[in-house]
Amino acid sequence: TDVARIDLPRGEPRAMAPAPPAGGAAPLRPAPVAPALVVLRRARPVERRDNRRQAFRVAIAVPGEGRQLTAHGGRPRGPRRAVETVNLSWTGIGLLSATPVAVDTLLRLELELEGQKNRFTVQVVQTHKVVGDERLNLGCRFLDLSSGEQDWVQSVVIRLQMREVAAKELRNEVGGD
Secondary structure (H helix, E strand, O other): OOOOOEEEEOOOOOOOOOOOOOOOOOOOOOOOOOEEEEOOOOOOOOOOOOOOOOOOOEEOOOEEEEEEEOOOOOOEEEEEEEEEEEEEOOOEEEEEEOOOOOOOOEEEEEEEEOOEEEEEEEEEEEEEEOOOOOOEEEEEEEEOOOHHHHHHHHHHHHHHHHHHHHHHHHHHHHHOO
């Protein structure tokens, strides 16, 4: 535990006296106060959590395939799993999978975005059941994107955002809102 002593003034400030007559104004001084002891303790060590809302996400439904990796940078193993994208951000991707996948599993993801075939290495950072669907929602973060790939994913997200905004504005104009 880290402890620091900080002396802070405490006490009730003295009430201000009514303004003196127009001839001479006496300055007001604060009342004397006794110091207070403040103990600062370091909070528990911060547990590593991925901020799943670090970047804006756009909805996108694209079919793809994923295979589990033996290790980071390793070869894919096991059967190909059918997945469908749910959302895309600059830092990760949301997937739907009929096959359960454990948190921290590494996947080689193959899917087509904007007419371009892509292969991404992702790490599953969270999973949860989808209400009304037998599939699981997998929250994944991208690993090992080159700066060119990062730029390309960001440009895809921005274009999809612009399309979402244009569609919303069109709905508002047609709906009269």
